[in-house]
Amino acid sequence: MSNRMWGGRFSESPDAIMEEINASVDFDKALARQDIAGSRAHAAMLAKTGIIATQDAEKIGDGLQRIKAEIEEGRFSFSRSLEDIHMNVEARLAELIGEAAGRLHTARSRNDQVATDFRLYVRDALDEIDGQITALMLALARKAEAHAGTVMPGFTHLQSAQPVTFGHHCLAYVEMLARDRGRFADARARLNECPLGSAALAGTAFPIDRQMTAKALGFSRPTANSLDAVSDRDFAMEALAAASICAVHLSRLAEEIVMWSSAQFRFVTLSDKFTTGSSIMPQKRNPDAAELVRAKPGRIIGALNALLIVMKGLPLAYCKDMQEDKEPVFDALPSLSLCLAAMTGMIADMQPNEAVMRAAAGTGFATATDLADWLVREAGLPFREAHHVTGRIVAEADARGLELAELPLEVLRKLHGGIDERVYDVLSVDASVASRTSEGGTAPGNVRERARHWLSSLQDAAKQTADPGQGRL
Helix, strand or coil: CCCCCCHHHCCCCCCHHHHHHHCCHHHHHHHHHHHHHHHHHHHHHHHHCCCCCHHHHHHHHHHHHHHHHHHHCCCCCCCHHHCCHHHHHHHHHHHHHHHHHHHCCCCCCHHHHHHHHHHHHHHHHHHHHHHHHHHHHHHHHHHHHHCCCCEEEEEECCEEEEEEEHHHHHHHHHHHHHHHHHHHHHHHHHHCEECCCCCCCCCCCCCCCHHHHHHHCCCCEECCCHHHHHHCCHHHHHHHHHHHHHHHHHHHHHHHHHHHCCCCCCCEECCHHHCECCCCCCCCCECHHHHHHHHCHHHHHHHHHHHHHHHCCCCCCCCHHHHHHHHHHHHHHHHHHHHHHHHHHHHHHCEECHHHHHHHHCCCCCCHHHHHHHHHHHHCCCHHHHHHHHHHHHHHHHHHCCCHHHCCHHHHHHHCCCCCHHHHHHCCHHHHHHHCCCCCCCCHHHHHHHHHHHHHHHHHHHHCCCCCCCCCC
16 A cells, blocks of 8 residues: 555555665654644644635644644654654644645645754754853853963963963853854854745745745745755754864863863862762772763764765755755754753863962973063063073073072073073963963953953843753753
8 A cells, every 4th residue: 555645646555675764753753843833834824825724724733732742742653654754743633633634735845844844943953052052151251250360281282381370271162162152143044044835846836925934933034945945954064064163162171171180180170970980990080971072073073974975966956865964963963962061060060179280380391481571571682582592591490300480590690691580570370371461361360351251241141041051952
């Protein structure tokens, strides 16, 4: 027996293998809420324009609400023989309300239906992710304000470079995440056009009102070209691209947390909430949450690659290849949501070990640049000569097993006669960070000001989202 939803042209049932490869309901049932919302808006529009009777639209609306409740309560029976979420919902609607259900699909196709559902899903996901990024930025900004003057080593090449503050380091990730928020906001703005009414690919001859359905579903406008509307997946690719960049940022922070919490660094202590133990080594406190956040970007980046590869050679308009668009998104966006929630928890609970960081900041001749700058300002040397003199001083300190501030004045003067006792004012880590007052620098005053700026703006943003850090996708 052919498929009763589309089988009028066919005399035989699909082969079992065809049914297996064709069915998508196992994963696209994640679109159930969006599918029902789209169908309700479509039915209301059909009635308003006189395409179907008002009483039929009311039956459809009531039936769809019952189906929504069944799905939410786990009472809905999904059938793989009905292929996808759209046909499963429509078949159940027919069981509930009879002939009127058959009028729902007037003036639309599964092509514009799934394009609309998918946009709604991605839009919902981006809204939740925006709230979660805001929550993580707030956690980092709070740490930054509290530790605006907490000195730590700054690294390049993972070698001690110059002293910075822990607050400044936290704010570096706030800036990264702000760019992520911007990318997601841009992606959301571009996706917020409604494909519904584009039908299979050419539009429809029925006198539909696309403005009405777009408004009902919260879209800014209908899509402008029916061919593009049903075959476009840019919105999903762009969301995954933004997710991939955000995941890379989280992975970089996770890597630092893994290092910082090790016995070799001891810069921070993680709480029991975000660490695990060992089955054999009782002393272990493993930063497993951070390690998993470090790893999950592989899945997210892989999802972007998968979707790009699916779409790269497809002619217009819809092709069945595009059934492969959803699983990468359904995996990647919830994975990012989980990473954001875990990282927010870790940052909120993480305790910096200030004495350890301060001691580390003073090692490795980290104030050598301050010495070179002093030679430029006070001794009048060109910077390149000051750099050379400082290098000789560092070599002397290294040979003696001393830090720069521990070298006797007479030794410094032998290496350059223009040095006097004032040089010691710039060789401490506190003096070093305090001197970095240029815009964007690590001076504690700068850090406090920037942290308070972010706290003010982020708290306003957080008020506009509900429960932003729980990872509910």
